[in-house]
Amino acid sequence: MIARSRTFGPLTVGGVLLAWFLSSQTVLLPRIPAHAPWLLPLLVAWLLVIWGLVGPMWGATQALVLTAIAVDIALDTRQGWFLAVAVASFAGTALAAEAGRTVWQARERAAQAAGEQAEEEVNTLEEAEVQLTAATEALSIRLRRYVTLREVTEALSRHPNDLEALLATVTEQVLRVLDHADGVLVSLVEPPRRELVLRGVRWRRDPSPAITPKTGDLFDEWVVRQGQPLIVRDVARDFRFPRDAAGDQRPLGALIAAPLVSAQRVLGVLRAESGTAECFSPEDLRVLDIVADLAAMAIENTRLYVRTAELAITDDLTGLAVHRYFHERCDEELARARRHHAPASVLLIDLDHFKRYNDTYGHSAGDKLLRTIAQTLRRLHNPGDLIARYGGEEFAVLLRGVGREEAGRQAEATRAALAAQPIVLRQGAAAITVSIGVATFPEDGEQKDVLLQAADQRLYRAKENGRNQVCAA
Numbered sequence: 001m002i003a004r005s006r007t008f009g010p011l012t013v014g015g016v017l018l019a020w021f022l023s024s025q026t027v028l029l030p031r032i033p034a035h036a037p038w039l040l041p042l043l044v045a046w047l048l049v050i051w052g053l054v055g056p057m058w059g060a061t062q063a064l065v066l067t068a069i070a071v072d073i074a075l076d077t078r079q080g081w082f083l084a085v086a087v088a089s090f091a092g093t094a095l096a097a098e099a100g101r102t103v104w105q106a107r108e109r110a111a112q113a114a115g116e117q118a119e120e121e122v123n124t125l126e127e128a129e130v131q132l133t134a135a136t137e138a139l140s141i142r143l144r145r146y147v148t149l150r151e152v153t154e155a156l157s158r159h160p161n162d163l164e165a166l167l168a169t170v171t172e173q174v175l176r177v178l179d180h181a182d183g184v185l186v187s188l189v190e191p192p193r194r195e196l197v198l199r200g201v202r203w204r205r206d207p208s209p210a211i212t213p214k215t216g217d218l219f220d221e222w223v224v225r226q227g228q229p230l231i232v233r234d235v236a237r238d239f240r241f242p243r244d245a246a247g248d249q250r251p252l253g254a255l256i257a258a259p260l261v262s263a264q265r266v267l268g269v270l271r272a273e274s275g276t277a278e279c280f281s282p283e284d285l286r287v288l289d290i291v292a293d294l295a296a297m298a299i300e301n302t303r304l305y306v307r308t309a310e311l312a313i314t315d316d317l318t319g320l321a322v323h324r325y326f327h328e329r330c331d332e333e334l335a336r337a338r339r340h341h342a343p344a345s346v347l348l349i350d351l352d353h354f355k356r357y358n359d360t361y362g363h364s365a366g367d368k369l370l371r372t373i374a375q376t377l378r379r380l381h382n383p384g385d386l387i388a389r390y391g392g393e394e395f396a397v398l399l400r401g402v403g404r405e406e407a408g409r410q411a412e413a414t415r416a417a418l419a420a421q422p423i424v425l426r427q428g429a430a431a432i433t434v435s436i437g438v439a440t441f442p443e444d445g446e447q448k449d450v451l452l453q454a455a456d457q458r459l460y461r462a463k464e465n466g467r468n469q470v471c472a473a
Contacts, residue, residue, distance in 0.1 A: 156298040167200035180279040181272035188268035209250035218245040234277040251275035258292035262300040315389040318374035326388035345407030347397040352433040352467040354393035365425040404440040408472035435462040438472035
């Protein structure tokens with residue numbers, strides 16, 4: 001528009017001059033018919049100028065035509081020089097206008113191209129910003145989860161000898177890590193049938209839904225059988241499992257589960273579930289699998305700890321408590337009895353003529369005899385009673401809350417049961433007889449050493465009186 005406005009100024013001046021020339025040359029007016037040959041080309045040239053300025057096809061061809069017309073006019077009449085100059089100025093002006101328009105169009109195209117490129121770059125930058133924001137958010141979520149997993153590891157290490165407390169911590173931490181989970185279940189493979197038994201459960205909201213039965217369902221069995229994690233986005237639409245695979249009536253929309261694996265053995269299944277379908281992602285499953293690995297390691301360590309502790313306090317041959325552990329527990333039980341003003345009694349049991357069994361039947365027969373006595377003692381006494389192998393062929397029983405009279409009756413029942421139970425050694429039956437000494441807290445002593453000494457003295461009194469008897473006073 002700027003180039004075109006600059007062009008119309010000279011053209012207007014040229015038009016005025018041409019009009020003045022035609023009107024002032026009166027000598028020519030009467031000769032217009034004679035000069036008709038140059039007037040017609042002049043009008044055509046003027047129309048070409050106008051058409052070139054407003055039309056899309058203006059170029060050098062029109063300028064050359066105008067110049068040729070101007071020369072022809074100059075040669076034809078003596079006044080034509082002025083008109084030739086005017087027409088030539090029109091041609092020059094038109095050429096300048098065309099050049100200006102060309103420059104303007106080039107600049108316009110360049111500006112348009114630059115604008116399009118800038119817009120494309122802006123769009124690219126906006127897309128990059130969106131991708132960067134999404135990546136930053138994902139990285140932030142992962143970072144928070146990894147920090148949480150480190151805290152989970154620390155929490156699981158707080159229960160080295162308590163399996164129930166450990167499983168409660170596992171369920172609590174999984175609910176903390178997985179926002180979409182409504183509940184968390186832990187099932188462990190229990191011997192000897194190696195069936196899955198529900199050992200831990202925690203729900204985010206109350207009231208908690210009931211779970212029946214307390215064994216693993218089809219989802220848990222699939223995880224144990226395949227030995228790999230499982231994600232069920234929509235329980236109602238998953239073709240691998242029937243709709244009642246959970247085995248109860250609680251709402252179940254989606255679940256993720258991971259095996260608890262240690263030393264290539266499946267210890268159980270850790271599972272998170274929700275009543276809403278399509279709420280768990282593969283990232284949730286990966287996090288649960290990591291927690292399952294940590295939990296499996298902690299469970300195995302706890303079992304090893306408990307097993308090691310049992311070996312430290314358990315006699316290898318009989319499976320009863322060892323002498324040291326009996327003394328430790330005896331201190332604790334007597335302190336409890338003292339606080340509650342309750343009685344407690346101790347039985348010291350010695351196998352009669354044990355050396356004779358070894359000499360006659362061999363040491364393996366003597367071991368068998370000791371194991372038989374241990375099994376009988378466990379069968380006759382309550383689970384709360386502490387039974388120990390006190391040393392060699394001697395056993396001890398701590399009876400909680402039992403006074404002298406009841407302790408005497410239990411001692412006599414033990415002696416009679418052993419005497420009535422012959423044992424086969426080398427294809428021969430051998431009778432078992434024992435001597436038992438009984439002492440009761442607080443009558444026979446309020447301190448452990450005093451009480452055990454009284455029981456030991458009565459044991460030897462029973463032996464001196466002929467063995468196979470009970471001495472309680």
